[in-house]
Amino acid sequence: MMFDQELYIQRRKGLISKFSSGMLLLLGNIENPINFEHNTYSFRQDSNFLYYIGIKSPKLAAIFDIDQGETILFGDEMTIDDIVWMGQQQTLKEKAFLSGIHQVYPFDLLGTYIQQRQKLKSVIHFLPPYQSHNKLLLQQVLHTPFTELEPSIPFIQAVVAQRSIKSIEEIAELEKAVNVAVDMHRLAIQMTKPGLHEFEISNAMQHFAQDQGMSYSYPPIVTKHGEILHNHMQYHRIHDGDLLLNDSGVETSLGYASDLTRTFPVGNRFTPLQEEMYAIVLHAFKTAEQALTAGITFKEIHLKACEALVEGLIQVGFMKGNAQDAVANHAHALFFQCGLGHMLGLDVHDMEDLGEQYVGYTKSEPKDTQTFGIKSLRLGRKLEAGFVLTVEPGIYIIPELTQLWQQKGLHIEFINYDLLTKHLDFGGIRIEDNYLIQEKGFQRLGKYLEREIHELYQLKDKS
């Protein structure tokens, strides 16, 4: 479950070549306790560690020592007690060899090593820690309170530059992840029927993915309340007339993620209004898809999709006025509160641990962190060939938000509150696929998953 040695060696060479001195410190993850130390969540290696080292074992760290020209893995071999409890496994030295690393030191030497090199004025670079365990570890090995730790921006930028451009091997993995997710989504569409609970669908999908040797790449959203953007409540019983929104993807054994969404009727057909609204989202989706290519900013595509949504909402009567003006004034954000998509790779929001401002934006095109709607767009920068990303427009009618805007009299020139307040229970619709950006145009990753209304109906009829 690793790529070929050569790939890791090349990735490390590429990274190291950006630095003329110092040390780069990469921390792996640990097995995190659930309710006591020895009852742990399933282990997930840190994605940067996976990318440069590839070893999926807990409690490892690596130092790329530029000054010394050395790559050192810090970690411990199993003791006889470990073998009794957990079984004989590949030794750490063997695993290191598969990654092309020949120096392995005990984990406890990490701090000592750093301090000795620091005495010789070697600067240490590290990435932003997101797990508290690694905040504590950095505090210890760097003798600095964790509130004063300063992650290295050059290190972040170098990693983002490399990980943003997916290699052939990575694209093959991502397609594997999409293909299993496509089958999983078809299972969901076909098993969904009135009387089930939402959780029964997500449990069946998880079972399916796990039997393919994959796991969910994020907690799935399987809900009749698609208007709740990150809804993890799945206790509702679903009925004829409800929409079901299914946002779920899987992770391959090498750690690559897929992220797909379909929205479909619980019964055999959409209601007339659901069908109209679905057609609007699908049109916005295709508008965005067709615009994908290297050279354009994702923010432009996002705004194109917003305009397409507003045009449709004007036709249905929920909005009014000029679509371009409405988008320029952020009035669409009442229906589309979030962003059009995000980078995808070893993380479902790829490299989000390194900071959105470095991954999705550039210094010259910084992120708008204030304006409702656009502040939730994780990716705004100019696209490059090799980027992999999601496209996921949607329409969400959120009662609490609608009432708040109405009370404040927000955008009354663009929003038809009279009609809208008659449909506060509409719910939400989202469509999402995964794409590779090419020099000219794009490639949709993986197998085609039904998205046209008649295709969804056919799937339902077959079940």
Place this chain on the structure above:
Amino acid sequence: MMFDQELYIQRRKGLISKFSSGMLLLLGNIENPINFEHNTYSFRQDSNFLYYIGIKSPKLAAIFDIDQGETILFGDEMTIDDIVWMGQQQTLKEKAFLSGIHQVYPFDLLGTYIQQRQKLKSVIHFLPPYQSHNKLLLQQVLHTPFTELEPSIPFIQAVVAQRSIKSIEEIAELEKAVNVAVDMHRLAIQMTKPGLHEFEISNAMQHFAQDQGMSYSYPPIVTKHGEILHNHMQYHRIHDGDLLLNDSGVETSLGYASDLTRTFPVGNRFTPLQEEMYAIVLHAFKTAEQALTAGITFKEIHLKACEALVEGLIQVGFMKGNAQDAVANHAHALFFQCGLGHMLGLDVHDMEDLGEQYVGYTKSEPKDTQTFGIKSLRLGRKLEAGFVLTVEPGIYIIPELTQLWQQKGLHIEFINYDLLTKHLDFGGIRIEDNYLIQEKGFQRLGKYLEREIHELYQLKDKS
């Protein structure tokens, strides 16, 4: 998904009555990041927090201020942004009310509150943190490096005293957890057949449990290599002639755990040696079960079970000499390296976060932390009515350990290495049920799960 208010109020009263001054600080858990901050593991509330407060939301803390006679919950209400992303939910005030708590402060005031009370010489008691997040939080609110934090032994002891004795409501929950686990184990026995992979069985069990609204209470052990005590590798294909060891349990929505083990043939029947060995473990199991009652130490029962195992192993020829002497010399630990059982409740190893020496042992009967075998016995103390615990003897032939002992010439007067080394690939057998200790005797919790050899064969024949 909470008990009646009155129960939490009574539990807190009982706890507070043990202290004449100071503050008791209880920290809830957070949503722990997997690979970046917003991709999180499924939330599990801390068990002590569940016990005294019962609210299953992240980022909460509670202070029982003895000096002021007040109980305060620290936590934040949802903002409109939270509602957009996660949906409207019960307010924190409403949840607090259900727990009988009427004072709710913003989470950020926790540190300030503690410092103000500390200035007035109020002593703060806290429990040992196991999640790194709470180590960092304690470091912040107590202005003490986490390496110097000193959990309160009186607080630990007071919590252990209460949580060790299960109430009627808790026993009902534990029986629910056992009953679903029994059905889950039957499913496993009936679906197991040559050609499957281990993970297919554990995936199907998880699916079954989740559809009942429960989750695994710990990462299940489903393996043909039962000799590996905490084996979480499930990639093997299983064949006729293999044993399958299934150690798995579930957790109810209130957080109570079950923990059952059965070992059965992958094909329709055990081999003659497997049958003989199974009978030995079953006999040891029944010997231990029959000894369960208030007043006896669990260590005594453990040693009785060890003797029963050795007597059987002598008959098969793997051991020799006098069984009592063998156990007194810890020679049995080559086959039974771990303990006979542990406390069970809101945690599968109940209260293990508070320290085995406080939960499973007493000052006058401290834990043996040196001797191989007995050092892994989590529970040694005198049993009391109301304790809930597991009984789980086993026989495990571990090639690496056997070779190590043989090389060292350990216990050659008790172990017949000649015969044993012909069966290094035997594997492992464990049988485990869950019990409530009574004034006189015991009550096995939940439905009966087949354990006799002919009962297992009947289940296999029916599938």
